[in-house]
Amino acid sequence: MPLKILITITLICIQNSISLSLTPVLIESQAIDAENIYEFPKNFSFGAATAAYQIEGGWKEDGKGPSIWDTFVHNHPEMIADGSNGDVGDDSYHHFMDDIKALKEVGFEHYRFSISWSRIFPTSTIVNEKAFDYYNKLIDALIVNNIEPVVTMLHYDIPQWIQDTGGFLNPYFIKYFKLYAYTLYKNFGSRVKIWITFNEPFESCVEGYSYGSTPPLITLRGVGEYMCAHHVILAHAAAYETYKAHFKQDQRGMVGITLDSRFYFRKNPQDSPEIIDRFMNFELGWFAHPIYSKTGGYPQVMIDEINERSKKEGRAWSRLPEMTEDIKKFVRGTADFLGFNYYSSRYAELDTSDYNPSSNPTITEDSRIRTSIDPSWKRAKSSWLYSVPQGLHDALVWIKDQYDNIPVLITENGWSDDGQLNDDGRIEYFRDHLIAVAKAINEEKCNVIGYTAWSIIDNFEWRKGFSERFGIYHVNVTSPTKERTAKKSAKFMREVINNRFIGQ
Ligand SMILES: *[C@@H]1O[C@H](CO)[C@@H](O)[C@H](O)[C@H]1NC(C)=O
Numbered sequence: 277m278p279l280k281i282l283i284t285i286t287l288i289c290i291q292n293s294i295s296l297s298l299t300p301v302l303i304e305s306q307a308i309d310a311e312n313i314y315e316f317p318k319n320f321s322f323g324a325a326t327a328a329y330q331i332e333g334g335w336k337e338d339g340k341g342p343s344i345w346d347t348f349v350h351n352h353p354e355m356i357a358d359g360s361n362g363d364v365g366d367d368s369y370h371h372f373m374d375d376i377k378a379l380k381e382v383g384f385e386h387y388r389f390s391i392s393w394s395r396i397f398p399t400s401t402i403v404n405e406k407a408f409d410y411y412n413k414l415i416d417a418l419i420v421n422n423i424e425p426v427v428t429m430l431h432y433d434i435p436q437w438i439q440d441t442g443g444f445l446n447p448y449f450i451k452y453f454k455l456y457a458y459t460l461y462k463n464f465g466s467r468v469k470i471w472i473t474f475n476e477p478f479e480s481c482v483e484g485y486s487y488g489s490t491p492p493l494i495t496l497r498g499v500g501e502y503m504c505a506h507h508v509i510l511a512h513a514a515a516y517e518t519y520k521a522h523f524k525q526d527q528r529g530m531v532g533i534t535l536d537s538r539f540y541f542r543k544n545p546q547d548s549p550e551i552i553d554r555f556m557n558f559e560l561g562w563f564a565h566p567i568y569s570k571t572g573g574y575p576q577v578m579i580d581e582i583n584e585r586s587k588k589e590g591r592a593w594s595r596l597p598e599m600t601e602d603i604k605k606f607v608r609g610t611a612d613f614l615g616f617n618y619y620s621s622r623y624a625e626l627d628t629s630d631y632n633p634s635s636n637p638t639i640t641e642d643s644r645i646r647t648s649i650d651p652s653w654k655r656a657k658s659s660w661l662y663s664v665p666q667g668l669h670d671a672l673v674w675i676k677d678q679y680d681n682i683p684v685l686i687t688e689n690g691w692s693d694d695g696q697l698n699d700d701g702r703i704e705y706f707r708d709h710l711i712a713v714a715k716a717i718n719e720e721k722c723n724v725i726g727y728t729a730w731s732i733i734d735n736f737e738w739r740k741g742f743s744e745r746f747g748i749y750h751v752n753v754t755s756p757t758k759e760r761t762a763k764k765s766a767k768f769m770r771e772v773i774n775n776r777f778i779g780q
């Protein structure tokens with residue numbers, strides 16, 4: 277037996293015996309029925325995620341400029357459930373070593389975090405050199421601890437100065453984003469090999485530019501979300517091309533985008549299965565089809581529906597921007613993997629009522645989706661979060677079928693509660709969803725390369741403040757030292773990562 281294999285086996289045995297004595301959870305798992313054990317591939321990576329605004333604090337330290345979230349929480353504290361904000365919050369700007377300690381304790385192999393654009397470019401296209409120190413320290417400490425950095429470039433917190441030029445609605449945004457991406461590759465690319473351009477642009481565009489419920493609070497229903505998405509997709513492609521042109525050959529990393537979606541089950545079994553494709557295309561396909569499909573461009577179902585409605589409304593052209601052949605070609609294939617955030621699913625049926633052209637629809641009405649839930653689904657603290665592990669499985673299969681089995685990195689999946697240390701609800705959610713992932717890999721041959729839990733620590737949950745907590749570690753936000761304390765789910769995740777299998 278080659279030495280390397282022998283050492284590996286010995287190490288696994290040692291690791292297992294250590295965790296056996298440390299974790300009572302493991303004792304339970306010995307009773308697992310062998311038929312219900314699902315293995316993860318050897319090279320499958322387990323990680324945890326955060327985002328800059330949700331954990332960093334230090335909102336104006338070392339030359340940082342304001343982002344749209346700084347502006348929003350300061351102008352509208354009444355719009356945050358507990359009146360809190362991210363000015364200090366978890367203060368990872370000063371306590372990031374505690375975050376790394378937590379990651380290390382659980383045994384996570386990668387850490388997905390985001391960079392605050394307005395630290396690097398506070399007020400204009402002039403770079404703030406001081407901002408590199410923090411991220412260099414963070415990245416170097418991760419590498420020393422053998423944790424792979426996975427970096428999101430933009431996780432909702434657009435610099436205010438870019439918003440002042442129109443944000444995602446200004447085509448000039450693409451040029452700003454390209455400069456930002458170039459700057460990140462240049463400064464961090466020697467150590468960062470996995471890049472994510474955008475996080476959940478569906479939410480940024482729909483909530484931020486159509487519903488107006490999150491910053492920048494713009495209500496351009498049925499127009500703003502489509503224009504926003506168009507520029508996001510182009511900016512993503514520009515960032516990918518920049519990497520390919522200037523860095524890929526030396527740095528040898530991967531660039532992708534993180535999209536979020538629910539899965540939709542047919543409410544009416546008599547509906548044709550294509551109805552699922554329609555709803556998935558109005559959510560995931562909106563961004564994924566232009567980048568990952570063979571043909572490129574927006575999903576045909578979106579083009580047709582929005583075109584027809586725009587005509588009925590008497591408009592000069594469709595509310596969905598046109599993708600010319602040149603744009604289609606520029607965008608198609610600009611990703612090495614798909615980052616996928618999954619939390620929940622719904623039942624869906626088609627709204628078949630006659631279209632009223634003066635109804636001022638958003639994408640939600642354009643999709644003609646009518647959603648419902650199954651009363652048996654367990655709900656988290658968050659009102660939108662029902663546990664539906666089958667939806668994750670089916671979404672992964674849908675992605676495999678639609679996008680030629682592109683490598684998928686699950687970049688978020690998690691459960692909210694009040695922040696209690698005894699978080700059995702979170703353990704159950706993780707277990708059920710990890711089983712769904714393992715089944716998709718083993719039985720459906722889905723090309724899933726890793727799983728990222730949201731989140732390593734409790735953090736500022738946007739408009740819910742600290743009232744809904746997703747952490748595997750509790751954070752005492754009121755304490756000056758911001759202690760991170762392991763919850764029961766930390767032990768559970770440690771067991772899964774040690775074992776590299778999951779059982780029912
Ligand atoms: C992981 O290993 C499998 C099987 O050896 C291989 O097909 C796959 O390409 C590997 N994935 C990555 C991300 O290295």
Ligand SMILES: *[C@@H]1O[C@H](CO)[C@@H](O)[C@H](O)[C@H]1NC(C)=O
Pocket residue numbers: 752753754755756
């Ligand atoms: C949080 O910290 C404060 C201040 O140090 C302390 O009074 C409080 O007991 C702590 N809360 C928890 C849950 O540990």
